[in-house]
Amino acid sequence: MELGLEVDDSRPPYTVLVVKGEIDVYSAPRLREKLVELVTQGQRQIVADLEGVDFLDSTGLGVLVGGLKRLRSHNGDLSLVCTQARILKVFEITGLTSVFRIAATVDEATTSSTS
Amino acid sequence: MELSLRMTLPSSEGYIAIVRLVVASLAASRRNLAAERIDDLKLAVSEACTNAIEANRAAGGSRVVEITLWEGAERMEVCITDSGSGFDPADLPEHPPVTDPERLNFERGLGIPLMRSLVDELRFDPTPEGTSVWMTLFGGPAGDAGDETGEIIRVVTSEDT
Numbered sequence: 001m002e003l004g005l006e007v008d009d010s011r012p013p014y015t016v017l018v019v020k021g022e023i024d025v026y027s028a029p030r031l032r033e034k035l036v037e038l039v040t041q042g043q044r045q046i047v048a049d050l051e052g053v054d055f056l057d058s059t060g061l062g063v064l065v066g067g068l069k070r071l072r073s074h075n076g077d078l079s080l081v082c083t084q085a086r087i088l089k090v091f092e093i094t095g096l097t098s099v100f101r102i103a104a105t106v107d108e109a110t111t112s113s114t115s
Numbered sequence: 116m117e118l119s120l121r122m123t124l125p126s127s128e129g130y131i132a133i134v135r136l137v138v139a140s141l142a143a144s145r146r147n148l149a150a151e152r153i154d155d156l157k158l159a160v161s162e163a164c165t166n167a168i169e170a171n172r173a174a175g176g177s178r179v180v181e182i183t184l185w186e187g188a189e190r191m192e193v194c195i196t197d198s199g200s201g202f203d204p205a206d207l208p209e210h211p212p213v214t215d216p217e218r219l220n221f222e223r224g225l226g227i228p229l230m231r232s233l234v235d236e237l238r239f240d241p242t243p244e245g246t247s248v249w250m251t252l253f254g255g256p257a258g259d260a261g262d263e264t265g266e267i268i269r270v271v272t273s274e275d276t
Binding site: 026057059090 | 128229233
């Protein structure tokens with residue numbers, strides 16, 4: 001399945017990256033490239049909207065962790081939007097729910113910057 | 116235990132989506148498993164295939180990944196086999212706790228801990244000729260599963276054809 005990556009820059013200072021489809025070892029490199037590209041462009045507050053993601057594997061998790069690390073080293077942040085139980089479960093098992101700020105909606109992710 | 120699926124695939128990441136689709140669809144139609152367990156199986160199979168491809172690639176040459184699905188009265192098992200140089204799960208590094216800032220340095224190595232918590236039993240059978248990963252999900256056949264027994268699906272692909 002094709003991985004959809006759309007950038008919504010209508011909510012400055014936040015850049016929303018809308019991800020759709022399956023993130024696995026095959027498609028994750030495209031997500032990594034997109035995150036690197038956004039950081040290189042100077043974006044520092046990135047929100048990855050995962051509501052349209054049907055599948056997420058450990059390689060995808062690793063790419064998100066890498067993105068978070070890259071942003072934090074630039075005093076930025078990568079937060080996530082996700083309410084799907086099957087995707088949240090992957091974060092819970094790996095203990096990453098306490099590493100990422102995970103919001104229920106894009107509005108929530110782009111208004112509460114306190115954390 | 117009866118064999119109901121055998122797939123042989125080239126060592127390319129692009130085929131993993133097909134494996135999880137076929138394994139999950141077969142398990143969903145034939146086994147008494149909740150939708151959530153099918154999702155667990157899908158992810159565990161995907162992780163095992165990712166590792167198998169990596170092992171094959173590290174060993175070099177043209178190597179395939181074999182996936183088999185076995186069904187019994189109270190359990191099903193999926194086996195993913197590579198022909199890499201074998202691996203010892205005991206050699207895996209421990210991840211620091213999530214409160215440790217060092218935790219962010221672990222972008223890889225999450226696959227096996229994930230697999231362990233997703234399936235009921237996980238077993239590695241490393242040999243010098245390659246590694247087999249056996250994953251077990253408890254649960255009997257679905258009430259409306261067909262009467263077919265034995266090998267139901269066989270998929271063999273080759274990048275050369």
